[in-house]
Amino acid sequence: MTAAEKEAVEAFRRDVVEPSMTKLVMIDFWAEWCGPCKALSPVIEKVAADYADKGVLLAKIDTDANQFIAAQFQIKSIPTVYAMFQGQLVADLTSARTESQLKGMLDQILKQLPVDSAEAKTEAEIEPLIAMGEQVLAEGDAERALSVFEQIAEIAPDHPEVVSGRVRALVAAGRLADADAMLAAVPEEAAKAPEIDRARAALDLARSAPPAADLQPLIAAADADPENMQARFDLANAQMAAGERDAAADSLLAIVAKDRDWNDGAARTQFLKLLEVVGLEDPWVSGQRRRLSAILFT
Known part of the structure; x- marks a missing residue:
């Protein structure tokens, strides 16, 4: 190899292979003259930013400036997008041309690989706290349960189980308007989670089943x-x-x-x-x- 090729290999090892030991790295092979590359780049970059907490990184390889690296991967056309984990290619993402398609493919990959992520660490941290909140709520102490879930929300405010717990605690405390407002503020994507459906059902049930002074x-x-x-x-x-x-x-x-x-x-x-x-x-x-x-x- 020439000195330039050795430098390119070292940069690829440092910027792509080493991070892939714990993260899922999307490798985007592109070139300045490539129109489709320019159209796809914003999509890839947005998804990479959205999935950063899930352990996804983006590495962009200019095939004109890195012809030796492109040749090692036998790049025939661009854009070509691969996913690498622990130094091995695990998926060809090139067919994903929309945000939803790319996220769908990444979701499937992340389910199967032990990718190190901030989200996984947060999940491990809050799991016992969520269990405690659910237990307190099941015991009928709505105010204490709400306090527990609000403390967890300081760590993971948009976590579906945390939002669901807060809403159901508000419902149990009779604060239906507050519960309704919290549900209305849930982002569209998160609102599809089954935990949010559970919270919504609790609110609906409370409205259709008013308390009676005497049974x-x-x-x-x-x-x-x-x-x-x-x-x-x-x-x-x-x-x-x-x-x-x-x-x-x-x-x-x-x-x-x-x-x-x-x-x-x-x-x-x-x-x-x-x-x-x-x-x-x-x-x-x-x-x-x-x-x-x-x-x-x-």
């Missing part, structure tokens, strides 16, 4: 006329508002068993919303789903 009159009304589905439904809503999920589930399933189509399936819809609010991974939810299936399919 006894509602219980008496439902028991007095087993055919009165509305009375049973009103009781179920009040039981949910009071945090009596077992009793609420019993009341809603009693309606489904009696008349599953009552009020356009309102009882079943409310029952499923209750399960979503509790959390689909909760063992209690699995048991309630089996109860519903037994009613629907027997």
Whole structure:
């Protein structure tokens, strides 16, 4: 190799190979005269910036200035975009010409590789704190749960589980307007997360299930006329508002068993919303789903 080629190899090792030992490096082979390269560059650069916390770096290789490096990679046309991890090419990203396509490919790669990232470190740090907040919320201490989630939000303000916990704690504390405002401020992409759906369901459920000062009159009304589905439904809503999920589930399933189509399936819809609010991974939810299936399919 010539001195220039040795210098190019050393620069590539320093700027691309070494960082790839812990990061996922996107290598963009381009040239000043290449029109498609100029069109793709802003897309690649934006995605690289968006994914920096996920452990993604961008290395741009001018093929005119680095002909020896381009030859080693057998670059036939540009733009060509590769992904490298631990010194090995792991994907050809050239076909991704839009932001969504490139992010989709990176998401798939990042799921499979142990890439060192700030996001992963943050996740490990806040995971036990989120569990603590969820436990406190499940125990019914909404104000303390809100305090826990707000402290976590100082570390990861946009984390879906953190936002969901804060919203559900606000709902449990009766601060529905604040919960609504927080949900409205969630970025569009993050709003698609299932954790945000859970928070949204909690808010919807709280609005459709207002608390009652005394459950006894509602219980008496439902028991007095087993055919009165509305009375049973009103009781179920009040039981949910009071945090009596077992009793609420019993009341809603009693309606489904009696008349599953009552009020356009309102009882079943409310029952499923209750399960979503509790959390689909909760063992209690699995048991309630089996109860519903037994009613629907027997």
